[in-house]
Amino acid sequence: MPLDPIARAAITAALPPDEVVDDPVRTRAYECDGLTGYRVRPEMVLIPRDAAGVARAVAACHRNGVPFVARGAGTGLSGGALPVADGVVISVARLNRVLEVDVENRRAVVEPGVTNLEITAAVARHGLYFAPDPSSQQVCTIGGNVAENSGGAHCLKYGFTTNHVYSCEVVLPDGSLVTLGGDTGEQQGPDLRGVFLGSEGTLGITVSVTVKLLRTPETVRTLLADFPSVAAAGDVVSDIVAAGIVPAAVEMMDTLAIEAAEEAVHAGYTVGTPAALVVELDGPIEQCDSEFAQVKEICDRHGCTRLHIAGSPEERAAIWRGRKAAFAAVGRISPDYFVQDGVVPRTRLAEVLQRIAEMGEEAGLRVANVFHAGDGNLHPLVLYSAAKGETERAEHLSGRIAELCVELGGSLSGEHGIGMDKACSMPTMFGEEDLAVMQRVREAFDPTGISNPGKVLPTPRLCGERPGRYRAHPLEEAGVIERL
Numbered sequence: 436m437p438l439d440p441i442a443r444a445a446i447t448a449a450l451p452p453d454e455v456v457d458d459p460v461r462t463r464a465y466e467c468d469g470l471t472g473y474r475v476r477p478e479m480v481l482i483p484r485d486a487a488g489v490a491r492a493v494a495a496c497h498r499n500g501v502p503f504v505a506r507g508a509g510t511g512l513s514g515g516a517l518p519v520a521d522g523v524v525i526s527v528a529r530l531n532r533v534l535e536v537d538v539e540n541r542r543a544v545v546e547p548g549v550t551n552l553e554i555t556a557a558v559a560r561h562g563l564y565f566a567p568d569p570s571s572q573q574v575c576t577i578g579g580n581v582a583e584n585s586g587g588a589h590c591l592k593y594g595f596t597t598n599h600v601y602s603c604e605v606v607l608p609d610g611s612l613v614t615l616g617g618d619t620g621e622q623q624g625p626d627l628r629g630v631f632l633g634s635e636g637t638l639g640i641t642v643s644v645t646v647k648l649l650r651t652p653e654t655v656r657t658l659l660a661d662f663p664s665v666a667a668a669g670d671v672v673s674d675i676v677a678a679g680i681v682p683a684a685v686e687m688m689d690t691l692a693i694e695a696a697e698e699a700v701h702a703g704y705t706v707g708t709p710a711a712l713v714v715e716l717d718g719p720i721e722q723c724d725s726e727f728a729q730v731k732e733i734c735d736r737h738g739c740t741r742l743h744i745a746g747s748p749e750e751r752a753a754i755w756r757g758r759k760a761a762f763a764a765v766g767r768i769s770p771d772y773f774v775q776d777g778v779v780p781r782t783r784l785a786e787v788l789q790r791i792a793e794m795g796e797e798a799g800l801r802v803a804n805v806f807h808a809g810d811g812n813l814h815p816l817v818l819y820s821a822a823k824g825e826t827e828r829a830e831h832l833s834g835r836i837a838e839l840c841v842e843l844g845g846s847l848s849g850e851h852g853i854g855m856d857k858a859c860s861m862p863t864m865f866g867e868e869d870l871a872v873m874q875r876v877r878e879a880f881d882p883t884g885i886s887n888p889g890k891v892l893p894t895p896r897l898c899g900e901r902p903g904r905y906r907a908h909p910l911e912e913a914g915v916i917e918r919l
């Protein structure tokens with residue numbers, strides 16, 4: 436349905452002309468995020484220069500009942516920033532300044548359009564850095580990271596975005612400005628900052644974020660190890676954790692992912708090895724050296740076929756280049772692919788990989804695996820060719836893999852969010868009552884439902900008349916959690 440002309444005029448009048456884009460050629464650039472299979476061309480894209488402009492744009496949408504979708508860099512992989520047909524996109528790309536660096540208190544205040552890596556770049560000379568490190572960190576924004584509660588390789592030791600944000604200034608869906616959280620960590624009353632973190636643009640738009648900064652570790656040791664099977668590599672991960680070691684990162688890649696990454700960036704991975712692990716330890720030198728020796732011994736014990744230890748910052752960077760390039764590199768070995776994101780208990784890694792391989796074979800499709808092994812956070816990449824008519828089959832397989840993660844006691848998403856992609860799968864993990872509570876929280880922030888509608892929670896319109904039958908989560912069956 437096209438935008439009502441009166442609403443269109445009111446929203447246009449809320450911002451200077453150069454902050455409103457309605458030329459169909461230019462708005463096409465906003466029609467999807469990283470989940471490129473879904474596309475909706477927005478009628479209007481608003482690109483305000485400051486928080487006051489965002490508030491005016493949102494207030495105009497509110498007065499006219501027009502839905503809006505916040506957008507950062509558009510690297511999201513679950514369709515969170517997918518426009519809604521009768522709404523507008525509000526991009527925070529121009530809110531891209533680091534507003535304040537407080538070295539003594541190890542905090543920085545940044546606008547939402549600042550990229551993840553720019554925060555570290557702005558504070559590195561003080562021996563500080565921002566820990567969450569999604570592989571997309573060169574381009575994704577802190578506003579998007581907050582909305583998705585993004586993770587990354589080093590979140591195993593340091594925690595997700597939520598562990599590194601003190602407070603957010605937010606434009607609520609009625610255009611009012613509030614601060615959630617505070618600059619001293621623990622706050623009185625309910626943790627609304629925590630509610631907002633990971634809410635995927637459904638509760639309002641972040642216009643500034645106060646982030647926590649960490650001191651750069653004294654030393655970092657990184658190794659790349661090859662294994663004869665993914666099961667052997669998985670056992671190494673379990674044994675490292677069982678030994679009481681908390682690595683900064685443990686990442687795993689399988690043959691296909693290695694082949695793609697190596698072809699793209701020539702980082703020194705062994706093409707043809709069934710599995711490779713990147714293990715990184717950081718901290719005080721003595722502790723790091725002693726734990727690193729233990730890690731090497733564990734690798735040897737599980738039949739490691741090649742162990743490469745980064746001997747310089749350049750070699751370490753090369754190892755990470757291979758890992759972080761993996762998603763994009765898969766484009767070299769397949770014309771199209773879906774990036775899945777699910778979690779399983781670490782102890783079930785080998786089992787889930789075996790089942791994924793079987794499901795791939797059954798579907799006649801290849802699946803490459805890259806994942807944050809320490810967290811049990813999988814990223815199966817389902818390879819397909821749209822030109823050969825394989826899209827539906829690939830989409831189905833990708834969805835089955837996400838649901839398999841839930842079946843094995845895990846979760847539908849580790850870090851990429853639910854967005855539009857997995858909204859209809861939510862009933863496989865949550866009961867109707869849980870979803871109703873989530874809806875009530877959403878309505879408390881957004882009673883008229885204009886902030887990123889249709890995302891995260893299943894709607895009858897998108898998912899059929901009724902959500903699927905409730906199935907108890909394995910943790911509930913084991914008596915670890917209960918339904919309220």
Ligand SMILES: Cc1cc2nc3c(=O)[nH]c(=O)nc-3n(C[C@H](O)[C@H](O)[C@H](O)COP(=O)(O)OP(=O)(O)OC[C@H]3O[C@@H](n4cnc5c(N)ncnc54)[C@H](O)[C@@H]3O)c2cc1C
Nearest residue numbers: 507508509510511515569570576578579582586636641850
């Ligand atoms: C190659 C590649 C690698 C990736 N690796 C990782 C990884 O390791 N870990 C990980 O967690 N993710 C990863 N991602 C996914 C993605 O980069 C993250 O989800 C990121 O946080 C999205 O940021 P963005 O600025 O691109 O947000 P967008 O894609 O623009 O938006 C994402 C969601 O956030 C909302 N949003 C954006 N800005 C705001 C705002 N200011 N206020 C309120 N809501 C807002 C949008 O409405 C949408 O729902 C990867 C993506 C790619 C393409």
